[in-house]
Amino acid sequence: MKYICKHIFTRILNVEVDFASKVEEFVAFNGPKLSYTKLPLGKEFFIRSNDLLFEQGVNDLDISVQKWDDVPCFFNAGAKSVIPYDIFAASFYLISRYEEYLPHVKDVHERFTAEQSLAFKFRFLDKPVIDIWAFKLREKLQEKFPDYVFPDRECTYTSTIDIDNAYAYKYKSFVRSSGGFINDFIKFQLGSFWDRFAVLTNIKKDPNNTFEKLLSLSEEYKMETIFFFLVGDYTTFDTNVSASKRKFRLLIKHIVDYVQVGLHPSYFTMKDSKMLKKEKERLESITNIPTSKSRQHFLRFSLPETYQNLIDLEIYEDYSMGYASDVGFRASTCTPFYFYDLDFEIQTPLKIYPFALMDTTLNDYLGLTPKQSLGRIRDIQNEVKAVNGSFITLFHNESLSGYKRWKGWQRVYETMLKTANS
Known part of the structure; x- marks a missing residue:
């Protein structure tokens, strides 16, 4: 109560x-x-x-x-x-x-x-x-109670960026790069074959390297921005650059100088507290800052176990509360709240920041065009503004690349920031 x-x-x-x-x-x-x-x-x-x-x-x-x-x-x-x-x-x-x-x-x-x-x-x-x-x-x-004055609250906006693949082609191991070339050749994906070659020989910039653009937009629109880095070991579902790569570590160090950085726990951490702990310590060794923010990769979490594991590791802010398959409010609120553990019947210190929409939901799951997506984004924004709530979005560095399935999406993110800022 x-x-x-x-x-x-x-x-x-x-x-x-x-x-x-x-x-x-x-x-x-x-x-x-x-x-x-x-x-x-x-x-x-x-x-x-x-x-x-x-x-x-x-x-x-x-x-x-x-x-x-x-x-x-x-x-x-x-x-x-x-x-x-x-x-x-x-x-x-x-x-x-x-x-x-x-x-x-x-x-x-x-x-x-x-x-x-x-x-x-x-x-x-x-x-x-x-x-x-x-x-x-x-x-x-x-x-x-007509004499009582209710104070108003301000509408806030937070942009969150998941870094599942910091680079499309660069800084991958020799085995992964060679496998990529062979796969492109076998499937007759000659465009990808050329792009991979051009990036690796520095003829072209890696398409996923949109970080300076993201930082400049954050600065231009004075927007609170949080980057979540995947630093787990390589698996079928976790395909980021290895956290042992110097360039990737330097990227994280660079980003943390400008915006907040959180952990993007890998696919199998949902039920593996030891793996979660290892990845948290790995990120902290790179940033030299205690990690207190987190979002599960693939939005994989199990209640209440995953959240209990985060609390045990002194992670006190989670940004996983949303659906992959549809936009909207999974917990039916646009106000951050503390996780209530129904197993132990207690309010926990873990604060949940529910996000309202994700780029891959709009593009991959709902199959919307960039123009249609902006319409859905505006609808959700208006719902949040009507109650002066917190509008939290989830995008990836890849969706600003305009590359392959993200062709035409470059302006969606910036337009969203512009309308949120207004």
């Missing part, structure tokens, strides 16, 4: 809130007050409570999604409640990722998919409904 109230009142509405469990204490308080129970005590602002926040464990709940005005909502609160739905229980269900603890079918990468979520099934994945509900609650509270 305290956890979700802090999110709605303190983090979304910028209002300090205190709690009273004794009736006498509640009655004696003269300021704005709200009761959350089965029956009202008097004529106070009353919300009838659902049982969810007073239970322990995870149960298969029967949820009926309806409309509060034009916004989807659930957990009907009945006629006596000032607002028609228990938004505290509904918000907790969504933000704790309660449904991801229930039995579900995972995709090929062992991920909970957007299509299985309540938000996708009832078509509110593209809306930060928890923030919207909070602002609707604020309207009702202002009617009840």
